[in-house]
Amino acid sequence: MKLKELMGKASPLRSGDVLAGVAASSQEERVRARLELAEVPLRRFLDEPLVPYEDDEVTRLICDSHDEGAFGAVGWLCVGEFRDWLLEASAEELSAVAAGVTPEMAAAVSKLMRVQDLILVASKIRVVTRFRTTIGLAGRMSTRLQPNHPSDDLKGIAASMLDGLSLGSGDACIGVNPATDSVRVLVDILKMIDGVRERLEIPTQSCVLGHVTTQMEAMKAGAPVDLVFQSIGGTEGTNRSFGIDLAMLDEAYEMARSLGRGENVMYFETGQGSALSAGAHHGMDQQTCEARAYAVARRYRPLLVNTVVGFIGPEYLYDGKQIARAGLEDHFCGKLLGVPMGCDVCYTNHAEADGDDMDGLLTLLGAAGCNYIMGVPGADDIMLHYQSTSFHDALYLRRLLGLRPAPEFEAWLAKKPEVLEQTWLLT
Amino acid sequence: MAIDLSRFTGARVGLERRGESLSTREVLGFDLDHARARDAVWMEMDAGSLGFEHVLVESMARDRKSYLLRPDLGRRVAGRLSFVGCEVAIVVSDGLSALAVHRHAAEMVARLKELLPVGIVVVAVRGRVAIGDEIGEQVGAKVVVMLIGERPGLTSPDSLGAYVTYGPRVGRTDAERNCVSNIRAEGLSYRAAAELIAYLAREAGTRKLSGVRLKGDATPYVIDGAGADSGD
Numbered sequence: 001m002k003l004k005e006l007m008g009k010a011s012p013l014r015s016g017d018v019l020a021g022v023a024a025s026s027q028e029e030r031v032r033a034r035l036e037l038a039e040v041p042l043r044r045f046l047d048e049p050l051v052p053y054e055d056d057e058v059t060r061l062i063c064d065s066h067d068e069g070a071f072g073a074v075g076w077l078c079v080g081e082f083r084d085w086l087l088e089a090s091a092e093e094l095s096a097v098a099a100g101v102t103p104e105m106a107a108a109v110s111k112l113m114r115v116q117d118l119i120l121v122a123s124k125i126r127v128v129t130r131f132r133t134t135i136g137l138a139g140r141m142s143t144r145l146q147p148n149h150p151s152d153d154l155k156g157i158a159a160s161m162l163d164g165l166s167l168g169s170g171d172a173c174i175g176v177n178p179a180t181d182s183v184r185v186l187v188d189i190l191k192m193i194d195g196v197r198e199r200l201e202i203p204t205q206s207c208v209l210g211h212v213t214t215q216m217e218a219m220k221a222g223a224p225v226d227l228v229f230q231s232i233g234g235t236e237g238t239n240r241s242f243g244i245d246l247a248m249l250d251e252a253y254e255m256a257r258s259l260g261r262g263e264n265v266m267y268f269e270t271g272q273g274s275a276l277s278a279g280a281h282h283g284m285d286q287q288t289c290e291a292r293a294y295a296v297a298r299r300y301r302p303l304l305v306n307t308v309v310g311f312i313g314p315e316y317l318y319d320g321k322q323i324a325r326a327g328l329e330d331h332f333c334g335k336l337l338g339v340p341m342g343c344d345v346c347y348t349n350h351a352e353a354d355g356d357d358m359d360g361l362l363t364l365l366g367a368a369g370c371n372y373i374m375g376v377p378g379a380d381d382i383m384l385h386y387q388s389t390s391f392h393d394a395l396y397l398r399r400l401l402g403l404r405p406a407p408e409f410e411a412w413l414a415k416k417p418e419v420l421e422q423t424w425l426l427t
Numbered sequence: 428m429a430i431d432l433s434r435f436t437g438a439r440v441g442l443e444r445r446g447e448s449l450s451t452r453e454v455l456g457f458d459l460d461h462a463r464a465r466d467a468v469w470m471e472m473d474a475g476s477l478g479f480e481h482v483l484v485e486s487m488a489r490d491r492k493s494y495l496l497r498p499d500l501g502r503r504v505a506g507r508l509s510f511v512g513c514e515v516a517i518v519v520s521d522g523l524s525a526l527a528v529h530r531h532a533a534e535m536v537a538r539l540k541e542l543l544p545v546g547i548v549v550v551a552v553r554g555r556v557a558i559g560d561e562i563g564e565q566v567g568a569k570v571v572v573m574l575i576g577e578r579p580g581l582t583s584p585d586s587l588g589a590y591v592t593y594g595p596r597v598g599r600t601d602a603e604r605n606c607v608s609n610i611r612a613e614g615l616s617y618r619a620a621a622e623l624i625a626y627l628a629r630e631a632g633t634r635k636l637s638g639v640r641l642k643g644d645a646t647p648y649v650i651d652g653a654g655a656d657s658g659d
Contacts, residue, residue: 015496018496019496019497019498019499147438148438149436149438150437150609153435153436155435155436156435156436156437156438157436158435159430159432159433159434159435159436159438159440160432160436160438160440162430162432163432163438163440163441313495313578314495314496315495315496315497315498318495318496348578349461349464349465349467349468349578349579349580349581349584350468350495350523350578350579354461355457355458355461376438377436377438377439377440377442378438378439378440378442378449378453378457379439379457380438380439380457380460380580380581380582382436382437382438382580382581382582385577385578385579385580385581385583386580387461387581390439390449392442392444392447392448392449395447395448396447396448399447418429420429420430420432421429421430422430423430426430426435
């Protein structure tokens with residue numbers, strides 16, 4: 001069987017793979033595919049790219065950036081043995097192997113792992129990044145404060161932002177999804193957030209998640225751009241559907257670096273199903289496509305990368321069980337590849353999921369050492385119409401597992417001004 | 428003096444706490460909103476009581492679950508419509524919220540018929556946005572206006588979306604449509620929505636195109652964004 005076909009059949013059941021026609025047709029076929037996958041040598045993934053080298057620039061990136069030296073530690077193993085190796089490996093061994101692991105190897109081994117394996121191995125890997133805060137340290141869990149507003153009203157955004165700051169949210173970044181992707185809207189929001197950050201001396205970074213080209217225009221217009229954001233996928237065609245390619249990301253990365261505002265300057269979002277949605281999955285299962293997106297991400301040494309796991313809808317991840325497994329797979333694969341992985345623990349109202357499912361995934365990700373989650377007022381994003389995690393959810397997780405915010409932000413919280421008395425911002 | 432943040436946004440700010448968690452009242456209030464949104468998604472459209480004349484068709488999705496799992500089936504018509512030949516066809520579909528159609532479709536259809544040369548109104552059960560392409564092609568409409576229930580937000584279970592497509596035929600992409608979103612009591616008014624849709628439909632007919640290229644230089648304002656969430 002072709003490797004690509006085997007990967008699809010070995011994948012845990014999810015609606016997107018059924019929709020794509022790559023899923024196993026019975027439970028037994030699924031487990032038999034896993035038994036066969038366990039015997040596949042890791043090296044076969046280097047010899048048999050799932051998408052041809054000539055056809056896809058993400059494949060070329062994966063092949064050309066593969067570190068044969070780092071791969072040496074696991075190069076003689078089969079996928080099943082790789083799982084065993086991961087369970088026994090030390091934190092140092094896991095960090096050292098990252099550059100030798102391809103996304104397809106990570107995806108393959110994840111298909112043989114139980115939920116507890118995904119949690120245990122990920123929890124051993126720290127991927128630490130820095131801008132004004134340090135994110136991903138052991139015993140820490142950060143939040144992206146997400147104060148979206150359906151008409152990009154600056155006072156409306158500010159109100160949600162103050163609410164979040166008062167509840168200790170925002171150490172990963174303050175990141176707004178604009179309702180309108182225009183330079184003027186981006187510049188206005190960026191200036192407002194940056195003004196608040198400077199006035200209240202908040203150690204964090206801001207981002208307005210427009211299209212990368214709009215953010216580049218904003219940079220040219222002199223806007224205070226900390227992080228440059230883009231949605232990315234695991235094939236060239238998926239990225240084209242987002243209106244980007246690697247050359248464009250290269251240009252944005254250089255431009256953001258040249259501003260000299262921080263060390264890690266990029267922010268990426270991903271999510272299983274985007275490749276199929278774009279008709280650009282090349283017959284691969286959606287989780288393998290997703291892992292390939294992390295190869296795109298790691299090229300740019302990003303501050304933040306998160307899967308928006310339940311956003312895409314039930315035709316890709318049908319229910320709470322599928323969403324939870326996908327979130328843990330994405331976090332594990334990202335960390336194994338050396339990506340600073342967070343997660344937007346989320347669901348839409350047409351998925352078979354609810355707040356209880358999110359509480360479960362949130363808690364499991366906390367145990368797995370997830371770098372950050374989202375902070376949305378009351379978990380209800382009134383612009384994007386989906387439910388994520390709330391400021392209170394983050395407080396719950398920190399208290400339950402003894403997790404703390406990023407150290408710089410923690411110090412600010414200890415002496416922070418009365419955020420809710422900042423009337424100047426709203427008058 | 429702390430500010431009342433809820434004056435500035437519809438977001439769930441300033442929530443009541445017990446310890447670091449939300450109070451019982453907040454949790455149950457959230458659950459009630461989620462329950463309403465869930466019910467809207469699973470509600471079957473009652474085509475018999477929509478209150479306007481129409482031709483009824485079904486998509487190839489046979490039930491709500493199949494509709495949710497197979498977007499491709501929701502884009503195709505089961506059966507075939509007769510050729511009419513007209514400037515504008517209106518297609519009404521439950522999409523992801525039959526509630527939106529029950530509440531707003533009759534008023535929107537009536538207003539659009541006053542503003543546009545509408546040749547036929549078709550109701551498509553369990554349709555996605557693109558089902559309007561096949562219907563428009565079969566009835567021979569130059570422009571199709573699709574009215575469809577949008578994916579319910581937590582406090583907007585009844586939001587209606589509208590898509591304007593010039594030269595409808597199977598295979599049109601979303602980049603070839605113009606979207607007017609968030610039509611509901613707390614969102615865009617019937618009057619404003621109908622005028623905007625009529626403007627887009629007229630422009631599309633005159634300039635023989637719709638979508639990104641129409642929006643680029645002719646439209647004063649188009650509400651984007653949330654529209655992409657509806658049953659596309």
